Amino acid sequence: MIQGRTDLALELQEELQESEIDGIKIERKVDKNCGISQVKIVVETKEAEQIIGKPMGEYITLESETFLEEDDSYYEDMSEALHFVLRDFIKEEDRVLIVGLGNDKVTPDALGPLVVENIFITRHLKQYDLIKEDTIEMSGLVPGVMAQTGMEVVEIVRGVVKEAKPTKVVVIDALCARNSSRLNKTIQISNTGISPGSGVGNHRKAMNEETIGVPVIAIGVPTVISVPSIVRDSMEAIFKVVKESGGTSFTEIFTEEEKYQLAREVVDPGLVDMFVTPKNIDEAVRRISFTISEAINRYIPLSK
Amino acid sequence: MIQGRTDLALELQEELQESEIDGIKIERKVDKNCGISQVKIVVETKEAEQIIGKPMGEYITLESETFLEEDDSYYEDMSEALHFVLRDFIKEEDRVLIVGLGNDKVTPDALGPLVVENIFITRHLKQYDLIKEDTIEMSGLVPGVMAQTGMEVVEIVRGVVKEAKPTKVVVIDALCARNSSRLNKTIQISNTGISPGSGVGNHRKAMNEETIGVPVIAIGVPTVISVPSIVRDSMEAIFKVVKESGGTSFTEIFTEEEKYQLAREVVDPGLVDMFVTPKNIDEAVRRISFTISEAINRYIPLSK
């Protein structure tokens, strides 16, 4: 199974190059007013899980060309659309723990910590009766990354969940995309938690109901592209030029899978732990984090 | 019992104004080479605990007039002295979790988070066999403050301790002092953990062996002074002037305890949640954090 090139179920599905696969259901809709398109992919069977490389569950993708425009209203529509999707997974009576994954010192990875910084935290206010009784319970955690803590993130979150007893965990994470046009423009929501690093294999590090003890909703936005993705895309273009110059066609020689594998192999091993990110990433990450925190804060009437 | 004006056992003992108290043992020594003075206060009985307002255990205070001078060697001597004290509590075979308390967004409270940032974390390296087998296990955690997380810090730490199973927890915290001359110049180490907010009363929030499950060593440095402390000190001086001008003497009217209580009462309630801190606090906190992280990193030979 091909891995590591994207965290987006939507891109994995696009790569399958088949319009219909047993056990994978796809729904699309576009809100014509605000231009936000929504794609819902449901992975329904163990077989489909193997084919697409993502655990069984729902993957909703929101996309908007314009949501990062320089505009005071930039986040309004997207925040509302995201809030609407979240309502399927999180109810007012839930006790919610928002977990901001990533390294707050590395710009494209700081999305999760930034979101938690702007969440309206209520758990302590409820315990001390400082807020209306029926307000949703929100707590927040920024667990850091393994290089900073020496611990798996899942260990930290599981320990905190056992003590603080939320009914739902929401993890916010920066993702890796394959297509540069999706960078900072796409939000993926899923009810399957996250499987850091790779698809369905790595059970030990996964953060889901099985490992954490309560349902895990994941909100992710691609802020980086993997180096092999970029190499592969460029290869395609180069071979086209080569062919026109009288060389051999690329697609005549390699299958899709072989192409990505080749791209991985030819990339300098020193680049394996590198990522590609836009120059305006600071501004982009701040705006996206605000969009997500506002979508969550909409659960709390007084902060509307 | 008078509370809240200082987190330093040394200052509490000084206020007692009695040279000898049953159950409180004091040892003093000065290193003439480096000018670091060390005071060890041992609270040995439950009665002494009530008198001094600090739980039974050892409190070591290191003080140096010069350790924050602008000098590349600023931290060397103090780091070494601190490391030497820590060796009584933490052994090479321990598995240590360093917890950086405080709000990393508020300068004088960011001491703990800054220390963790510079600790040489080894736990994950040991698990993946990426470091010498006999290296001490170090992990790190920055739990945030209740306004950011909605959770008591002790809940977060206890949960993480249960999962990650350290044998010792070291908490780093910014403290409150009574005397401005101690600010940023004193390090207190104790084996009693910490009792946030106040003395021995507040069991629910205390972080010690009882609440966490493993011994808790606390390293603290006063970076702020409480407003009532400053008011009280100024009162003394003013009343002296008043007396010379023909008024009544302060000390003729009030006992020590009444003076502090009065200072608390007359302070504008809007100031209760305020703290006093020096203007160069950014520089001071960075230097102190480096002193502490280096003292801990001395456990790891390869980083020496």
Place this chain on the structure above:
Amino acid sequence: MIQGRTDLALELQEELQESEIDGIKIERKVDKNCGISQVKIVVETKEAEQIIGKPMGEYITLESETFLEEDDSYYEDMSEALHFVLRDFIKEEDRVLIVGLGNDKVTPDALGPLVVENIFITRHLKQYDLIKEDTIEMSGLVPGVMAQTGMEVVEIVRGVVKEAKPTKVVVIDALCARNSSRLNKTIQISNTGISPGSGVGNHRKAMNEETIGVPVIAIGVPTVISVPSIVRDSMEAIFKVVKESGGTSFTEIFTEEEKYQLAREVVDPGLVDMFVTPKNIDEAVRRISFTISEAINRYIPLSK
């Protein structure tokens, strides 16, 4: 002349304890809808300048008890009120340089840098024709503090102004207040620039039309209180208690000026470079900075 205890013209005027002073004009109004009160003090003569200790010019103070409530709309009303005041000083055809004073590493002093971070900068977009021609020109500068740069802030700003040629400079600064109830709740706007440290005396460091070459509008919010202010306020309260206990009355012995002078003198010299600030200062400063940046961004239609 009494100095250093407040940067607010309003508080200086209140201390004068005279309802009318030649050369000082006062106008008050309250917007009943949003609860924002506005006081405009005009210092009209050189004599009045000496009496109040602030240079000739206009000082507008906006106050609102509620503008820092936890509410999505927290900044809306205050932003609009501030924008309305600014319109008297800055016109659409101006070329504006926003200068964020203060140390971005010390929380209560980071207000200016945070505002500049959120300003919609247009100067470069106009030069490269990337924005509508009639958009107001905005540039931004965070000059740092003398301990970081070794230079007077006025040197840096003057040099940049000569090169970049704005027609107006707006300096944003954290101020010192006397009254804790004004902290983080008051915005002062003036057309006299700023006189760091103290009143009208210190010409070398002042930032105004004379030293910079173009008119300087100052926007300031008190985020700290000086230690002597707190001591003085407490003294008053203590002496009341003392008198009731049979001692001498404070006001019988000292004049207003003497009281403040006394408070300065009795304060431990180690506290001279300290400030008092609330524990939630991180949250407060972020919210205020957003209020100010939005007020300025309202000049740019596309960001509305």
Place this chain on the structure above:
Amino acid sequence: MIQGRTDLALELQEELQESEIDGIKIERKVDKNCGISQVKIVVETKEAEQIIGKPMGEYITLESETFLEEDDSYYEDMSEALHFVLRDFIKEEDRVLIVGLGNDKVTPDALGPLVVENIFITRHLKQYDLIKEDTIEMSGLVPGVMAQTGMEVVEIVRGVVKEAKPTKVVVIDALCARNSSRLNKTIQISNTGISPGSGVGNHRKAMNEETIGVPVIAIGVPTVISVPSIVRDSMEAIFKVVKESGGTSFTEIFTEEEKYQLAREVVDPGLVDMFVTPKNIDEAVRRISFTISEAINRYIPLSK
């Protein structure tokens, strides 16, 4: 002329694939004790300037495989080597302005601002006679990037230089490399200032004696790689595989220059403003910044 793929004179020279070029002098030496290799390239003529694409002057490159190892002594040797090189350009009697270029909010670009943060600033201490008279004068500036300020960096620096009157400017900047093995391991020092974006063409933005008014020493460390560089390197490897599979050889079709041009063209335009950086960039940038600031602080005896 080929541009944009590297800021390192050493890599430009390597690409020339000729052992000797008129007007370009190369000296190499290796310090066997500490393993630091030093290459000095002198561009002596206008013709050589055109060939190598770098202005006339000296380019010294320090490289060490080990200087970023996890070790307390990591910076010692490299700092000393860098200090030794700087001594050719900066004398004790100079008045030095250290300029930290880049965006402090984007990790790989924060190198310059981080260096300035740790420089021992003396200019104000000298002016107020708070330091020994013969101490070197150091001032510091973090001008920000155009998106934050709306101004060219050269405008800001020139304005400040005219006011503060240093005799030398040292600019610290994060660079772009071609070869991933040089990332975070190489320091380039030159006496030609910097030409942002590209080679010798872009006069308006260049920062050198001509545009600033005093000699400009540049210290740069590659922390990112350009996307076309990675694509080009991968192309080479892929074509090798293709050829072995019976396809046409790449090098048979294209010249070196054409290859890089092709790599640029085939890269998705959305990637033009992207950069490639390692995952541990936070740690790497902090260590390098410390290495550079210590090399500069060695001018000040009291901080040794």
